[in-house]
Amino acid sequence: xxxxxxxxxxxxxxxxxxxxxxxxxxxxxxxxxxxxxxxxxxxxxxxxxxxxxxxxxxxxxxxxxxxxxxxxxxxxxxxxxxxxxxxxxxxxxxxxxxxxxxxxxxxxxxxxxxxxxxxxxxxxxxxxxxxxxxxxxxxxxxxxxxxxxxxxxxxxxxxxxxxxxxxxxxxxxxxxxxxxxxxxxxxxxxxxxxxxxxxxxxxxxxxxxxxxxxxxxxxxxxxxxxxxxxxxxxxxxxxxxxxxxxxxxxxxxxxxxxxxxxxxxxxxxxxxxxxxxxxxxxxxxxxxxxxxxxxxxxxxxxxxxxxxxxxxxxxxxxxxxxxxxxxxxxxxxxxxxxxxxxxxxxxxxxxxxxxxxxxxxxxxxxxxxxxxxxxxxxxxxxxxxxxxxxxxxxxxxxxxxxxxxxxxxxxxxxxxxxxxxxxxxxxxxxxxxxxxxxxxxxxxxxxxxxxxxxxxxxxxxxxxxxxxxxxxxxxxxxxxxxxxxxxxxxx
Amino acid sequence: xxxxxxxxxxxxxxxxxxxxxxxxxxxxxxxxxxxxxxxxxxxxxxxxxxxxxxxxxxxxxxxxxxxxxxxxxxxxxxxxxxxxxxxxxxxxxxxxxxxxxxxxxxxxxxxxxxxxxxxxxxxxxxxxxxxxxxxxxxxxxxxxxxxxxxxxxxxxxxxxxxxxxxxxxxxxxxxxxxxxxxxxxxxxxxxxxxxxxxxxxxxxxxxxxxxxxxxxxxxxxxxxxxxxxxxxxxxxxxxxxxxxxxxxxxxxxxxxxxxxxxxxxxxxxxxxxxxxxxxxxxxxxxxxxxxxxxxxxxxxxxxxxxxxxxxxxxxxxxxxxxxxxxxxxxxxxxxxxxxxxxxxxxxxxxxxx
Numbered sequence: 001x002x003x004x005x006x007x008x009x010x011x012x013x014x015x016x017x018x019x020x021x022x023x024x025x026x027x028x029x030x031x032x033x034x035x036x037x038x039x040x041x042x043x044x045x046x047x048x049x050x051x052x053x054x055x056x057x058x059x060x061x062x063x064x065x066x067x068x069x070x071x072x073x074x075x076x077x078x079x080x081x082x083x084x085x086x087x088x089x090x091x092x093x094x095x096x097x098x099x100x101x102x103x104x105x106x107x108x109x110x111x112x113x114x115x116x117x118x119x120x121x122x123x124x125x126x127x128x129x130x131x132x133x134x135x136x137x138x139x140x141x142x143x144x145x146x147x148x149x150x151x152x153x154x155x156x157x158x159x160x161x162x163x164x165x166x167x168x169x170x171x172x173x174x175x176x177x178x179x180x181x182x183x184x185x186x187x188x189x190x191x192x193x194x195x196x197x198x199x200x201x202x203x204x205x206x207x208x209x210x211x212x213x214x215x216x217x218x219x220x221x222x223x224x225x226x227x228x229x230x231x232x233x234x235x236x237x238x239x240x241x242x243x244x245x246x247x248x249x250x251x252x253x254x255x256x257x258x259x260x261x262x263x264x265x266x267x268x269x270x271x272x273x274x275x276x277x278x279x280x281x282x283x284x285x286x287x288x289x290x291x292x293x294x295x296x297x298x299x300x301x302x303x304x305x306x307x308x309x310x311x312x313x314x315x316x317x318x319x320x321x322x323x324x325x326x327x328x329x330x331x332x333x334x335x336x337x338x339x340x341x342x343x344x345x346x347x348x349x350x351x352x353x354x355x356x357x358x359x360x361x362x363x364x365x366x367x368x369x370x371x372x373x374x375x376x377x378x379x380x381x382x383x384x385x386x387x388x389x390x391x392x393x394x395x396x397x398x399x400x401x402x403x404x405x406x407x408x409x410x411x412x413x414x415x416x417x418x419x420x421x422x423x424x425x426x427x428x429x430x431x432x433x434x435x436x437x438x439x440x441x442x443x444x445x446x447x448x449x450x451x452x453x454x455x456x457x458x459x460x461x462x463x464x465x466x467x468x469x470x471x472x473x474x475x476x477x478x479x480x481x482x483x484x485x486x487x488x489x490x491x
Numbered sequence: 492x493x494x495x496x497x498x499x500x501x502x503x504x505x506x507x508x509x510x511x512x513x514x515x516x517x518x519x520x521x522x523x524x525x526x527x528x529x530x531x532x533x534x535x536x537x538x539x540x541x542x543x544x545x546x547x548x549x550x551x552x553x554x555x556x557x558x559x560x561x562x563x564x565x566x567x568x569x570x571x572x573x574x575x576x577x578x579x580x581x582x583x584x585x586x587x588x589x590x591x592x593x594x595x596x597x598x599x600x601x602x603x604x605x606x607x608x609x610x611x612x613x614x615x616x617x618x619x620x621x622x623x624x625x626x627x628x629x630x631x632x633x634x635x636x637x638x639x640x641x642x643x644x645x646x647x648x649x650x651x652x653x654x655x656x657x658x659x660x661x662x663x664x665x666x667x668x669x670x671x672x673x674x675x676x677x678x679x680x681x682x683x684x685x686x687x688x689x690x691x692x693x694x695x696x697x698x699x700x701x702x703x704x705x706x707x708x709x710x711x712x713x714x715x716x717x718x719x720x721x722x723x724x725x726x727x728x729x730x731x732x733x734x735x736x737x738x739x740x741x742x743x744x745x746x747x748x749x750x751x752x753x754x755x756x757x758x759x760x761x762x763x764x765x766x767x768x769x770x771x772x773x774x775x776x777x778x779x780x781x782x783x784x785x786x787x788x789x790x791x792x793x794x795x796x797x798x799x800x801x802x803x804x805x806x807x808x809x810x811x812x813x814x815x816x817x818x819x820x821x822x823x824x825x826x827x828x829x830x831x832x833x834x835x836x837x838x839x840x841x842x843x844x
Contacts, residue, residue: 164632214636361550363545455634
């Protein structure tokens with residue numbers, strides 16, 4: 001059977017040894033008293049991120065408030081050989097910010113200044129602890145916004161977005177974090193500051209921006225980010241379509257795209273998720289539908305009118321039982337509110353829920369949903385499906401009760417098998433939440449030993465001592481061989 | 492359609508064993524770019540074929556030697572395009588060369604760059620191993636993003652076998668508006684328009700004329716054309732192909748050609764009038780003729796950008812703006828991580844790589 005291996009067997013293969021006294025004394029010299037947390041009551045809040053099933057009390061938490069302090073902390077940790085786990089606001093869903101038992105948690109929460117908004121260049125230069133939504137709020141006065149909008153955008157930080165290459169509901173048209181960042185200032189594991197990218201659209205050398213974004217805090221610590229801003233679209237239109245069959249909804253997605261339309265947002269919810277959301281926020285969703293699609297288009301008034309007309313035609317041609325257009329901004333917000341609160345809404349129906357994050361080629365959706373339903377039955381667990389239909393990113397929500405002995409383990413096992421199904425149909429184990437500690441076993445399924453070895457070599461190029469976020473993202477050969485052995489037992 | 496994977500892997504493996512550098516060659520239409528190639532020529536143009544094309548999934552996967560023209564005509568049959576408008580410097584341009592050079596056309600500031608459309612790649616690394624990174628889906632954050640890293644690396648990090656790209660629908664209507672103005676006025680207008688929600692997909696300035704391409708549905712493009720003003724340009728499609736492929740008279744000469752990459756808001760660069768060609772809404776400015784390298788690079792850097800000796804001149808010199816020492820060090824380490832013996836296109840990007 002499949003087992004989730006505890007973090008300890010994520011096996012840093014080298015021994016970590018340093019003098020705790022020397023580290024604490026050094027940190028106290030660099031930071032004010034309230035910048036170094038040692039007592040359990042202070043460090044306890046940092047024991048997990050958004051994936052609270054994994055917890056580890058940190059040894060030390062540091063809260064630098066300047067870039068110089070970050071750099072000095074990194075230099076000290078490099079000198080002493082101390083593992084460092086960088087952390088934003090801790091909303092990550094893959095345990096990427098799970099502390100290291102013998103390491104320092106480097107919180108970037110105090111670096112929260114918006115340094116500059118340049119409306120002419122349409123850029124914002126911000127510190128990593130700035131919240132995602134705060135960038136768009138600050139840019140709004142210039143008619144601009146920052147496009148990536150992960151559902152945690154009220155709380156999550158830009159630094160965390162860089163680490164995870166965060167997406168959101170508008171990715172198909174506006175891209176991920178990697179498509180919206182111009183420049184980074186990064187402190188390396190050795191404590192050097194490097195600038196990656198530039199304010200121009202082309203920079204010489206390797207595309208280290210692409211490498212750094214989504215590297216889950218394992219290659220460097222981002223201390224400044226320049227993002228691209230976009231003009232706020234002139235207008236936005238939203239259609240809600242109901243279907244009596246999930247497969248028809250899936251076909252409609254393909255037909256909209258085949259008609260030459262790239263919706264700003266295209267979301268699908270299954271019957272279970274619809275009912276939960278409707279009970280929670282009364283968005284006016286048709287509760288008897290097997291699936292709904294929310295399709296948002298944006299642009300100039302003329303463009304939106306034209307696209308709404310085309311999308312409506314496609315939806316009806318694909319057998320939508322009902323197509324509604326949001327009549328005003330209030331109704332548009334309400335349509336979205338149902339989708340955006342789908343997670344907590346489903347959460348209300350169960351003591352706990354577990355959010356998965358696989359991506360699949362969209363045309364494989366019906367069989368994947370069927371496979372998920374069959375496996376869920378096998379495990380006696382309920383699963384609600386929320387799907388970024390435009391880009392193929394699925395978020396199955398597994399409902400469970402952590403207080404029932406063995407149920408979390410069962411849930412994680414089901415989750416792992418769902419991800420492996422995603423890989424089997426040509427997809428990936430993570431669309432936007434990252435590997436972290438959560439999906440580290442499934443990395444052994446998605447990648448060959450040679451590919452994983454290549455990842456480790458890239459990691460070593462930046463962090464030869466393996467001290468930045470150790471044990472995350474890329475599994476050790478030993479973990480993979482252990483996992484493959486267990487996996488074989490299951491088959 | 493032919494799959495040379497096995498032969499290419501054997502060639503690389505032998506080269507690694509003998510520590511014999513290889514010069515990777517696709518269609519050879521971009522051989523002018525980068526530093527002087529070194530090593531035994533290895534032809535990739537025979538490794539061809541579209542492996543997978545799913546219009547509704549917005550993805551195409553093709554072997555590196557596949558002609559760019561073939562890919563674009565297959566996409567056109569389904570009303571789709573490569574939205575980054577890769578230049579075609581000749582009939583032989585291959586998709587591998589597009590990725591290795593990482594060059595994008597006039598739509599770049601509005602639609603994104605070559606690497607923005609890369610979803611995945613299969614490569615042979617410097618140990619002769621076949622590795623696949625990324626995939627054929629839009630969102631994928633498993634593992635480091637080594638497929639996008641291949642863009643613009645000029646083949647120095649691995650031999651590209653095939654690449655998966657996101658494709659986009661072709662605009663229903665395109666229309667270009669022109670108006671006469673000075674360079675300074677053009678730069679100011681680029682800035683002003685870029686902040687507005689208009690369907691602009693290209694913006695250049697040449698011959699005292701500013702050209703704006705608008706793309707979208709017919710009513711949207713007409714309305715936008717009225718807003719931006721000016722006259723409609725005839726033969727606009729051919730004009731933009733010329734811009735894309737650097738066929739404009741001031742760019743197509745035999746003189747050395749400099750590509751100055753700047754923030755779009757940067758002030759006019761000294762000497763730019765002599766070429767008078769600005770693309771990318773002000774972010775890409777071309778200079779031709781012999782230039783004194785150091786002051787040019789210092790000036791570009793002080794404006795927040797870089798100067799590349801794009802074509803002609805001394806190809807054994809640093810044609811790309813030199814990297815800061817710490818950054819160069821990471822480049823060297825990364826190169827060693829992917830190509831430990833240094834067999835792929837040594838020196839093509841930088842002498843040290």
